[in-house]
Amino acid sequence: MRVDKYLWCLRYYKTRSLATRACKKGSVKVNGESVKPARDVYPGDSVECRKNQINYQLEVLDLPNSRLGAKLVDIYRKDTTPKDAFEHQELLQYSKKYYRKKGMGRPTKKDRRDLEDFTNDNDI
Incomplete structure (x- = not known):
């Protein structure tokens, strides 16, 4: 799954275009490297995204099929911020x-x- 779609599905960004823009600006890193929006993420990857002056750090546990409700987000990521x-x-x-x-x-x-x-x- 694309990293911008993953962050949008987990409700870190309100729209997918905002997630894409954050990737292009360099606010999103996968395994310590700045990535383009089309970069795939896999279970076990560590993702870091900067939003509202906070560096959110999370670990990918599983990949969702579509955008999730807020209560189901913890199934697919482990927050290590x-x-x-x-x-x-x-x-x-x-x-x-x-x-x-x-x-x-x-x-x-x-x-x-x-x-x-x-x-x-x-x-x-």
Whole structure:
């Protein structure tokens, strides 16, 4: 089965064209090598795909016939993604929420001046 179709079947990407685009950009690796979308995967291969600043690592257990329901995904792959990758993503979200809440609009003059003061202090 093609690697882009495999990742689409396992619901890592919403559409097959997104999975194909990720392969072309080099975000998908099979056994440590960047691959083209048409590369076949076999049971026992290790696949790594980067999505939303997280490197998902999975091992191919079996090949599905078609796209699966979310509950059946674990039959066909073994997720070996380290937990600290998800913790790093949570820390990034907290740091973004700390400064400005979503929907607060454009930065104010005070925000711009604070930013300029901060960057000017670091130049000295």
